[in-house]
Amino acid sequence: MSNYFYILWIPLLPLATFVLLGLFGRKYLSGISGLIGTASLFTSTILSFIAAKQYFFVDGKVNGVFQKIVALKYTWLEFSPNVAIDIGMIVDPISVMMLVVVTSVSLMVHIFSLGYMKGEERFATYYAFLSLFTFSMLGLILSSNIFQVYMFWELVGVSSFLLISYYFNKPSAVAASKKAFIVTRFADLGFLIGILILGYYGGTMDIGLLIERFTSVSSAQYISITGASFLGASMLTWGLTLIFMGGAGKSAMFPLHIWLPDAMEGPTPVSALIHAATMVVAGVYLVARMFPVFSMDEIALNIVTYVGAASALFAAVIACTQTDIKRVLAYSTMSQIGYMMFALGISKNGGEQGLGYMASMFHLFTHAFFKSLLFLGAGAVIHKIHSNEMKDMGGLRKLMPITHIAFLIACLAIAGIPPFAGFFSKEEILTAAFHENKIIYCIALFTAALTSFYMFRLYFNIFWSMEASITAQDHNNHNLAANGNNSQDNHDHGEGTWTMKLPLIILATCAVGVGFIPFSQLVTADGKALATHIDWVFSIAPVVLSVLAILLAASFYKNQNDKSNKVATAFGGFYTAAYKKFYVDEVYLFITKKIIFPFIGQPIAWADKNIVDGFMQLLATTTAKIASLMKGLQSGKVQNYALYFFGGVVAISILLMYIWK
Amino acid sequence: MMQEIPLTHILFVSTALFFIGMYGLFTRRNLITMLMSIELMLNSVNINFVAFNKYLFPDNLDGLFFTLFIITIAAAEAAVAIAIIINLYRSHQSIDVEDATEMKY
Numbered sequence: 201m202s203n204y205f206y207i208l209w210i211p212l213l214p215l216a217t218f219v220l221l222g223l224f225g226r227k228y229l230s231g232i233s234g235l236i237g238t239a240s241l242f243t244s245t246i247l248s249f250i251a252a253k254q255y256f257f258v259d260g261k262v263n264g265v266f267q268k269i270v271a272l273k274y275t276w277l278e279f280s281p282n283v284a285i286d287i288g289m290i291v292d293p294i295s296v297m298m299l300v301v302v303t304s305v306s307l308m309v310h311i312f313s314l315g316y317m318k319g320e321e322r323f324a325t326y327y328a329f330l331s332l333f334t335f336s337m338l339g340l341i342l343s344s345n346i347f348q349v350y351m352f353w354e355l356v357g358v359s360s361f362l363l364i365s366y367y368f369n370k371p372s373a374v375a376a377s378k379k380a381f382i383v384t385r386f387a388d389l390g391f392l393i394g395i396l397i398l399g400y401y402g403g404t405m406d407i408g409l410l411i412e413r414f415t416s417v418s419s420a421q422y423i424s425i426t427g428a429s430f431l432g433a434s435m436l437t438w439g440l441t442l443i444f445m446g447g448a449g450k451s452a453m454f455p456l457h458i459w460l461p462d463a464m465e466g467p468t469p470v471s472a473l474i475h476a477a478t479m480v481v482a483g484v485y486l487v488a489r490m491f492p493v494f495s496m497d498e499i500a501l502n503i504v505t506y507v508g509a510a511s512a513l514f515a516a517v518i519a520c521t522q523t524d525i526k527r528v529l530a531y532s533t534m535s536q537i538g539y540m541m542f543a544l545g546i547s548k549n550g551g552e553q554g555l556g557y558m559a560s561m562f563h564l565f566t567h568a569f570f571k572s573l574l575f576l577g578a579g580a581v582i583h584k585i586h587s588n589e590m591k592d593m594g595g596l597r598k599l600m601p602i603t604h605i606a607f608l609i610a611c612l613a614i615a616g617i618p619p620f621a622g623f624f625s626k627e628e629i630l631t632a633a634f635h636e637n638k639i640i641y642c643i644a645l646f647t648a649a650l651t652s653f654y655m656f657r658l659y660f661n662i663f664w665s666m667e668a669s670i671t672a673q674d675h676n677n678h679n680l681a682a683n684g685n686n687s688q689d690n691h692d693h694g695e696g697t698w699t700m701k702l703p704l705i706i707l708a709t710c711a712v713g714v715g716f717i718p719f720s721q722l723v724t725a726d727g728k729a730l731a732t733h734i735d736w737v738f739s740i741a742p743v744v745l746s747v748l749a750i751l752l753a754a755s756f757y758k759n760q761n762d763k764s765n766k767v768a769t770a771f772g773g774f775y776t777a778a779y780k781k782f783y784v785d786e787v788y789l790f791i792t793k794k795i796i797f798p799f800i801g802q803p804i805a806w807a808d809k810n811i812v813d814g815f816m817q818l819l820a821t822t823t824a825k826i827a828s829l830m831k832g833l834q835s836g837k838v839q840n841y842a843l844y845f846f847g848g849v850v851a852i853s854i855l856l857m858y859i860w861k
Numbered sequence: 862m863m864q865e866i867p868l869t870h871i872l873f874v875s876t877a878l879f880f881i882g883m884y885g886l887f888t889r890r891n892l893i894t895m896l897m898s899i900e901l902m903l904n905s906v907n908i909n910f911v912a913f914n915k916y917l918f919p920d921n922l923d924g925l926f927f928t929l930f931i932i933t934i935a936a937a938e939a940a941v942a943i944a945i946i947i948n949l950y951r952s953h954q955s956i957d958v959e960d961a962t963e964m965k966y
Contacts, residue, residue: 836961836965
């Protein structure tokens with residue numbers, strides 16, 4: 201087993217960049233801050249590829265099983281010999297895979313942002329935040345201790361908050377960032393309690409030890425945690441469900457998903473990095489990381505399964521009706537993450553039945569590439585059109601050929617058309633679902649068809665629909681309108697700089713190619729290789745459904761016609777409900793504004809203002825009053841002082857002589 | 862042989878001296894005079910020490926030693942006090958105690 205200590209540099213380089221750019225970026229390095237950030241991340245990416253190569257192909261495998269290697273372990277906070285919080289780095293198949301995903305997607309986004317964010321006033325700050333995010337995410341991946349996971353989890357939340365509110369003078373962005381932060385914080389409350397439950401019964405925070413203790417049925421810890429129960433469920437179920445709640449918050453699972461669509465207020469490359477490819481899969485990663493423990497508890501796994509499946513379907517339906525292209529992509533992300541979640545939920549730990557686990561990780565891997573490609577493509581489109589609305593777009597295939605091809609590839613990949621990457625991972629998920637749970641399989645199949653439909657609705661609306669000249673005309677008008685405000689914006693910047701095209705080309709290549717990686721040989725629940733094969737007969741159903749959905753989308757949206765409106769009218773109330781996102785936001789608003797604020801918030805505020813503050817006020821005013829009464833004593837006249845002194849002496853003398861004899 | 866003076870007489874003198882000093886300390890505004898009043902009070906204490914030593918513990922010399930120490934310290938204290946008074950005079954152009962009331966609330 202060789203030394204993996206060098207992977208410490210992978211998160212540390214972005215941290216160093218963050219400190220450097222955060223302190224000196226705006227003042228001294230504004231011109232080259234993007235290059236500094238990109239260069240440091242490029243080094244990290246190279247290092248993670250080296251680590252992946254070393255782990256997967258040189259020495260990760262011992263007797264055909266991939267080992268968990270602890271590359272670093274350092275006792276950080278030692279409360280007592282038994283309770284200590286360690287800082288460590290863990291190297292196993294999923295962490296190495298995530299290293300590759302996060303660094304490469306982040307690198308692409310860094311490069312893309314060089315063009316996209318050019319000329320922004322807070323350019324250096326933007327790169328500093330990107331580096332902070334990358335550092336936190338990499339730290340989260342490598343954490344060997346569940347408390348360490350929690351710390352990086354929060355750091356990720358903070359950097360997401362900072363990046364969503366990057367345009368802090370836009371009220372909607374500020375509101376979105378607050379919403380994201382508060383909703384995920386609420387979920388993290390559950391996560392923290394879950395950690396404490398597991399830590400209390402397990403007697404440790406170390407993930408490896410926790411898994412070891414909770415997976416052996418005869419261990420004292422397992423017996424104590426399953427023996428204790430609360431409200432009819434064992435503490436193991438509670439702990440795992442609460443941890444899943446944290447994961448569901450970050451991964452935007454129903455009903456904690458409401459922050460994700462709003463988070464699209466951030467710059468588009470940020471959406472690509474955080475809200476599509478990396479941070480939102482943190483919840484999936486967390487469940488995968490704790491998977492051996494999850495697999496011991498049927499109820500928690502069922503919750504994961506049904507929440508995942510419900511989110512997948514729910515988000516796909518909403519995505520069919522939205523008109524803001526980034527929101528469509530946001531709901532699509534939520535739907536795909538739902539896929540990953542239920543794939544984990546139906547999996548067993550190890551063996552042939554561990555297919556779901558492997559499929560989930562595979563889908564995470566491929567999804568990261570094609571979804572970041574979709575977002576960056578959308579970014580390029582928005583950069584050109586200066587609008588997020590579908591109706592402002594159309595016919596762009598001639599104006600933006602490279603973006604068009606890349607976007608098409610990504611759409612085919614997410615729709616699961618062979619031989620694009622999404623096909624392979626989605627097939628694995630569907631196979632796993634077919635063997636484990638037929639209901640889930642049906643939901644998944646239907647969602648897959650919906651996915652193809654809404655992705656191609658997006659595609660045709662952006663790149664076909666209207667004639668190119670009309671869009672160009674609109675665009676020129678827009679420029680004329682913008683002319684008064686900003687003369688910089690006047691020129692027609694074509695498809696964007698090469699820094700914007702290069703990531704699209706690289707990611708498109710990935711979206712085609714990564715499906716051919718023999719994933720089942722590398723990443724499985726128990727580290728042993730899993731034999732999988734594509735069963736072509738089995739794939740007929742999903743592929744045919746997807747193709748049909750694509751044809752349907754084409755007939756609706758390829759040329760302008762009113763078929764889609766007719767269908768929308770036919771669906772009537774259901775369509776409106778989906779368009780309004782099934783009123784989940786309204787329910788939240790109702791609960792918070794009508795129930796929590798008047799019945800909990802205001803009484804607490806009153807108590808705080810009148811009782812807590814009042815008590816402190818009372819102490820302060822009493823002290824002040826006594827002081828003002830007594831200050832006359834301090835006249836500054838020496839003789840008065842002498843008089844008091846002698847008075848005191850006389851009083852004490854009398855006391856001593858006559859009272860305390 | 863003269864009749865011995867009783868202790869009470871001496872105590873009467875020292876008490877009178879003490880209260881004269883105290884009266885001076887409270888009524889005079891001139892710092893030098895106040896200092897002199899304090900000296901009077903110290904001396905009344907000295908008289909007490911010597912008298913009690915002589916009448917109650919004629920075999921011991923403790924009271925006399927206390928007296929000697931007090932005289933020495935009074936001398937040192939007078940030096941310090943006068944130094945302070947000179948400094949006060951330099952800053953306030955006055956040695957009236959009523960003029961130096963900056964240290965009030």
